[in-house]
Amino acid sequence: MERVMPLEIEHITKRFGAREAVSDVSLTAGDGEFVVLLGPSGCGKSTLLRMIAGLETPDQGTISLAGNDITHREARDRDIAMVFQSYALYPHMTIAQNIGYPLRVRKTPAAEIAKQVAGVAERLGLSNLLENFPRHLSGGERQRVALARAIIRRPRAFLMDEPLSNLDARLRVEMRAELKRLQHDLRIVTLYVTHDQAEAMTLAHRIAVMCDGKIQQFDTPSNVYHRPANAFVAGFVGSPSMNFIPSQDGVLGVRPEDVELSLTDQPGWSAGRVYVTEEMGNENLVVLNNDGGRITARVPSDMRLDCDTPVWFRFRRDKIHRFDAATQSRV
Amino acid sequence: MKAVLRYLAAVAALMAALAPVYWLVTISLKREIDQFAYPPRWIGFAPTLQHYVEAFGSGSFGMYFTNSVLLAAMSTVAALLIGVPAAYGLTRFEWPRDWNNRIADWILSTRMLPPIVTIVPLFLMLREMHLINSLLGLAIVYTGFNLPFVVWMMRGFFAEVPREIEEAAMLDGESRVGALMRIVLPLVKPGLAATAVFCLVVAWNEFLFALILTQTNAAMTLPVGIASRVTQYEIKWGAMSAAGVVAMLPVLVFATAVQKYLVRGLSLGAVKG
Numbered sequence: 001m002e003r004v005m006p007l008e009i010e011h012i013t014k015r016f017g018a019r020e021a022v023s024d025v026s027l028t029a030g031d032g033e034f035v036v037l038l039g040p041s042g043c044g045k046s047t048l049l050r051m052i053a054g055l056e057t058p059d060q061g062t063i064s065l066a067g068n069d070i071t072h073r074e075a076r077d078r079d080i081a082m083v084f085q086s087y088a089l090y091p092h093m094t095i096a097q098n099i100g101y102p103l104r105v106r107k108t109p110a111a112e113i114a115k116q117v118a119g120v121a122e123r124l125g126l127s128n129l130l131e132n133f134p135r136h137l138s139g140g141e142r143q144r145v146a147l148a149r150a151i152i153r154r155p156r157a158f159l160m161d162e163p164l165s166n167l168d169a170r171l172r173v174e175m176r177a178e179l180k181r182l183q184h185d186l187r188i189v190t191l192y193v194t195h196d197q198a199e200a201m202t203l204a205h206r207i208a209v210m211c212d213g214k215i216q217q218f219d220t221p222s223n224v225y226h227r228p229a230n231a232f233v234a235g236f237v238g239s240p241s242m243n244f245i246p247s248q249d250g251v252l253g254v255r256p257e258d259v260e261l262s263l264t265d266q267p268g269w270s271a272g273r274v275y276v277t278e279e280m281g282n283e284n285l286v287v288l289n290n291d292g293g294r295i296t297a298r299v300p301s302d303m304r305l306d307c308d309t310p311v312w313f314r315f316r317r318d319k320i321h322r323f324d325a326a327t328q329s330r331v
Numbered sequence: 332m333k334a335v336l337r338y339l340a341a342v343a344a345l346m347a348a349l350a351p352v353y354w355l356v357t358i359s360l361k362r363e364i365d366q367f368a369y370p371p372r373w374i375g376f377a378p379t380l381q382h383y384v385e386a387f388g389s390g391s392f393g394m395y396f397t398n399s400v401l402l403a404a405m406s407t408v409a410a411l412l413i414g415v416p417a418a419y420g421l422t423r424f425e426w427p428r429d430w431n432n433r434i435a436d437w438i439l440s441t442r443m444l445p446p447i448v449t450i451v452p453l454f455l456m457l458r459e460m461h462l463i464n465s466l467l468g469l470a471i472v473y474t475g476f477n478l479p480f481v482v483w484m485m486r487g488f489f490a491e492v493p494r495e496i497e498e499a500a501m502l503d504g505e506s507r508v509g510a511l512m513r514i515v516l517p518l519v520k521p522g523l524a525a526t527a528v529f530c531l532v533v534a535w536n537e538f539l540f541a542l543i544l545t546q547t548n549a550a551m552t553l554p555v556g557i558a559s560r561v562t563q564y565e566i567k568w569g570a571m572s573a574a575g576v577v578a579m580l581p582v583l584v585f586a587t588a589v590q591k592y593l594v595r596g597l598s599l600g601a602v603k604g
Contacts, residue, residue: 055498075501088499092517105504149503 006030012061021047023213032187038200039210045193081150082159087142089134096130102153120148140171158190197237209233231328243295251323258319259297262312269312274305359572382569391548392574395556403534406473414481422489442479464550477530488522524592553578
């Protein structure tokens with residue numbers, strides 16, 4: 001397979017009126033890398049993706065793909081494929097025509113299109129749907145058609161804008177795995193936008209966590225989880241969220257699984273009272289009240305605690321994150 | 332019981348709607364002696380085609396008919412050619428400070444004055460350009476009439492097409508014009524059909540401007556031609572009715588042909604996948 005060159009984004013800024021949607025963002029993605037842009041809605045991640053696609057023009061900065069500056073190229077000249085949240089299938093065309101459309105625009109001979117469509121449809125399990133129209137398909141099938149349309153011409157880069165968020169929970173997990181495998185096989189650099197941290201953790205080689213138009217941290221899933229760069233990243237990634245406890249030298253952060261619970265008082269442990277217990281099946285989440293605020297602990301499922309039970313807790317010493325009170329950065 | 336009532340109501344409505352048409356058709360087929368019979372002969376008269384022969388053989392209705400067809404076609408095509416891109420531009424391109432809507436309002440405002448007040452300036456302008464008594468002159472006027480309508484109708488239809496579908500086409504390798512021609516326009520086809528029918532009907536039936544801006548047979552349209560058969564000395568009911576029946580036909584045929592689109596077009600929501 002042809003070697004895919006990296007995607008480079010340098011100092012991109014985009015303003016809508018007075019608001020800076022994306023401010024001075026730089027990031028690179030290497031050969032065949034899967035990069036996830038993760039952040040809450042309105043953080044600028046979709047705008048960034050649309051600028052790479054050529055659907056928006058940045059006010060400052062450059063975007064290059066495979067060594068070519070594409071900042072001001074038209075979308076169609078960028079050799080980038082995109083999967084939209086709404087799938088954006090062409091309603092008046094059959095599935096075969098939808099999938100083959102990028103090739104038809106490029107004046108590929110009809111026989112060649114048919115062959116490639118058959119191949120891609122086979123790969124994505126769409127072979128028996130080719131003569132249907134998009135309105136006859138379920139959400140998951142439409143999603144796969146959108147994917148098929150994106151991969152058929154082997155673009156230099158894939159962009160995906162929340163492609164799984166319109167699917168129901170079970171299908172989403174299923175498609176997530178499919179997507180990961182597909183990207184692994186194709187080895188095409190992929191930028192994937194989502195607000196779902198589970199998707200980001202499972203899919204990404206590297207995650208760019210965004211907030212307020214800026215990249216907060218750009219690192220591997222493991223580092224984003226275990227060494228969050230600031231309090232925002234720490235709070236956004238992980239479910240349930242990290243506990244934050246104010247202290248004299250800043251803010252302490254402890255993940256729920258790093259909170260130890262005991263039913264008896266022990267030296268060095270703090271007292272609390274169970275507020276509520278949430279049973280998850282494989283584990284329980286215990287929310288407790290303490291003078292410092294509310295703390296969530298992740299405990300084994302055999303530990304059942306009624307409301308208002310007095311308990312004692314402590315944090316695993318080596319798992320405490322410290323953040324500066326003013327800058328929110330990791331100390 | 333409910334169903335019976337519903338059908339009765341439908342029959343009553345249908346009869347009210349079709350009675351004038353029935354009257355027109357029968358008058359056109361009756362001898363003059365039967366036309367004024369009292370009580371009227373709804374059925375059972377001796378049919379004749381003499382009025383059709385009179386209207387289209389010796390009379391000039393054939394020419395009026397051709398004129399009307401040409402005029403309706405020219406003005407509809409022109410209004411669509413100008414109005415559709417305008418509507419597209421107003422829906423898809425962001426103008427600063429809400430100018431999209433301001434321009435659209437301004438376009439609509441040209442329809443807010445009674446048409447008759449424009450007739451004197453129009454007459455003078457067309458006279459200067461030697462376009463009185465010409466189909467071209469009337470076509471320009473009708474195009475102007477229909478433009479705001481086309482822009483506003485099509486704006487609604489374009490707004491219904493999700494932007495992402497067009498963006499997907501552009502990423503798939505289409506230019507904006509290519510995406511418009513091959514993706515967006517096919518999706519708004521019902522809207523185009525509905526808009527075209529309205530434009531055609533307006534141009535086909537228009538009377539006032541045609542009356543004032545044409546004076547000779549060369550550019551006279553059917554409505555004006557029919558009315559001209561009301562003369563100082565007699566009213567040619569037979570020939571007028573015969574021409575009226577023929578005048579109905581093209582609109583009927585066209586509307587039937589695009590009916591499938593018309594219903595979808597008027598109910599919007601046509602492109603939701």
